[in-house]
Amino acid sequence: EAGVTQFPSHSVIEKGQTVTLRCDPISGHDNLYWYRRVMGKEIKFLLHFVKESKQDESGMPNNRFLAERTGGTYSTLKVQPAELEDSGVYFCASSQVGRRPSYNEQFFGPGTRLTVL
Amino acid sequence: AQTVTQSQPEMSVQEAETVTLSCTYDTSESNYYLFWYKQPPSRQMILVIRQEAYKQQNATENRFSVNFQKAAKSFSLKISDSQLGDTAMYFCAFMKHKDRDDKIIFGKGTRLHILP
Numbered sequence: 001e002a003g004v005t006q007f008p009s010h011s012v013i014e015k016g017q018t019v020t021l022r023c024d025p026i027s028g029h030d031n032l033y034w035y036r037r038v039m040g041k042e043i044k045f046l047l048h049f050v051k052e053s054k055q056d057e058s059g060m061p062n063n064r065f066l067a068e069r070t071g072g073t074y075s076t077l078k079v080q081p082a083e084l085e086d087s088g089v090y091f092c093a094s095s096q097v098g099r100r101p102s103y104n105e106q107f108f109g110p111g112t113r114l115t116v117l
Numbered sequence: 118a119q120t121v122t123q124s125q126p127e128m129s130v131q132e133a134e135t136v137t138l139s140c141t142y143d144t145s146e147s148n149y150y151l152f153w154y155k156q157p158p159s160r161q162m163i164l165v166i167r168q169e170a171y172k173q174q175n176a177t178e179n180r181f182s183v184n185f186q187k188a189a190k191s192f193s194l195k196i197s198d199s200q201l202g203d204t205a206m207y208f209c210a211f212m213k214h215k216d217r218d219d220k221i222i223f224g225k226g227t228r229l230h231i232l233p
Contacts, residue, residue, distance in 0.1 A: 003161070033219070035221075041225060042121070042223045042226075043221075043226075044223070045221065048220065055219075056220065058220075059220070089160075103150060103167070108161065108163070109161070110159070110161045111160055111162075
């Protein structure tokens with residue numbers, strides 16, 4: 001079974017440009033998460049989709065970031081316009097939907113390294 | 118708010134030695150999950166071990182074990198008989214044990230080098 005995939009693996013853009021990152025979750029996983037790691041800092045949560053709905057977007061830094069998950073399958077994260085501080089590694093994760101107290105492991109993709117010059 | 122602190126940015130040990138990675142956390146929750154994730158140089162992050170806070174017994178997965186001290190809010194990872202393939206960034210992480218709140222909170226990571 002294929003794992004979580006992300007595209008592209010690397011992206012180098014100039015300040016002010018637009019970049020779109022894509023995440024394909026594991027088939028059948030309704031939960032999809034975006035995280036970001038800025039150099040030297042913690043990996044931080046950005047948002048959580050359940051199918052196509054945003055369950056929690058409390059970690060989105062500002063309105064330059066737009067996440068979508070049309071049809072509840074793959075997700076895109078668009079940064080427009082990109083700023084220098086947006087540089088970092090963007091991780092996507094997916095998990096099955098289940099009822100607590102059972103734990104549904106989040107499986108992570110390899111990340112997209114974004115460099116804004 | 119929950120925080121996770123890893124005080125060792127980088128460590129190096131010889132192959133076959135035992136190494137312990139430290140982690141402390143802060144939370145007002147009574148029930149939660151704690152994790153150690155491993156991210157090898159190829160970048161895919163994988164779950165190494167999980168601990169549920171209501172379980173007193175320390176979790177173990179082969180050569181990996183944890184020392185969970187709930188009162189002290191400490192969650193260290195011990196790697197026994199370390200191997201070259203253990204070279205990676207290790208992240209300590211926390212998650213609430215609550216519906217509709219699945220976000221994982223990570224520490225800054227410890228870069229571990231296993232030396233031949």
